[in-house]
Amino acid sequence: MPDDGKARPRFPARLESVSPTGRKAAAGLAASSTAVLRPQSPLRQAHADADPRRSIPPAGLGLVSRDVRQRMVDRLRAQTGVHDERVLAVMGDVERHRFVDPALAVQAYEDTSLPIGHGQTISKPSVVALMIGLLLQGPQARATGSIGRTLEIGTGCGYQAAVLCRLASDVYSIERLRALHDAARLHLEPARPRNLRLVHGDGRLGHPPNAPYQSIVSAAGGEDVPAAWLEQLAVGGRLVAPTGGPVEGSQVLVVIDRTETGYLRTRHDGVHFVPLKSGFA
Numbered sequence: 001m002p003d004d005g006k007a008r009p010r011f012p013a014r015l016e017s018v019s020p021t022g023r024k025a026a027a028g029l030a031a032s033s034t035a036v037l038r039p040q041s042p043l044r045q046a047h048a049d050a051d052p053r054r055s056i057p058p059a060g061l062g063l064v065s066r067d068v069r070q071r072m073v074d075r076l077r078a079q080t081g082v083h084d085e086r087v088l089a090v091m092g093d094v095e096r097h098r099f100v101d102p103a104l105a106v107q108a109y110e111d112t113s114l115p116i117g118h119g120q121t122i123s124k125p126s127v128v129a130l131m132i133g134l135l136l137q138g139p140q141a142r143a144t145g146s147i148g149r150t151l152e153i154g155t156g157c158g159y160q161a162a163v164l165c166r167l168a169s170d171v172y173s174i175e176r177l178r179a180l181h182d183a184a185r186l187h188l189e190p191a192r193p194r195n196l197r198l199v200h201g202d203g204r205l206g207h208p209p210n211a212p213y214q215s216i217v218s219a220a221g222g223e224d225v226p227a228a229w230l231e232q233l234a235v236g237g238r239l240v241a242p243t244g245g246p247v248e249g250s251q252v253l254v255v256i257d258r259t260e261t262g263y264l265r266t267r268h269d270g271v272h273f274v275p276l277k278s279g280f281a
């Protein structure tokens, strides 16, 4: 459905919308829109207005303590295949409980996926770490120490985007559901990442205006990797995406490196991601 700009709250005043072509969005015409997080935006107030519960960190649970996140990181290091200390350091910083419903906040530092509404889930911390770790091992990332310009498909609640933008030069994160795109914007506002743009649209088309991307990561799985992602991957870049047939348990993480002459494809762990759907709502 096109973005008609009517049904949504009119905040924040400074949140700029641009179309995928980079032009300012005209009501009713944009195929998708991009929210630019401005440091001086009045989102904090909007956040409180939109959902008062979310503006109050759960009290008395110790969730704001760095120790809670450090324990999660220690468990990830010990119990999973995640050993990239750069990813673990960032995950030790980002407050995951701020991205989920307050009723689920006590589970935020367990290695589990959690519902985020609209039938979607926030990915398990170990899976987030695994995917970003794979991006960091890409040829160009090894050479530069950064995952560079990054495209994320499936913003969801915005947690993975928050981690990505600490390891990337700039991040474009696309979500097809307007309600989740808006929620992610609210969750991310306190940290105010300057190098993150949230896009509302169909991520199967990638995001041509800012291509090519050194890194592309998908949090939703289709039967195969859309051609647009391969086209928008830079030479020397790496794509990580869950891919697999409709049969339960057949989804795996696929890593694709673009070389001067073509694409190198490798299959990794079995995973279970929500489906990559067409269109946006």
Ligand code: SAH
Residues within 6 Å of the ligand: 116, 120, 121, 122, 123, 153, 154, 155, 156, 157, 158, 159, 160, 161, 174, 175, 176, 177, 180, 201, 202, 203, 204, 219, 220, 274, 275, 276, 277, 278, 279
């Ligand atoms: N990285 C997210 C995980 C969200 S789950 C987080 O940290 O919370 C995957 C998300 O992909 C869902 O929100 C779903 O709506 C979205 N999605 C599915 N198909 C999509 C598409 N074609 N374009 C953009 N987003 C899509």
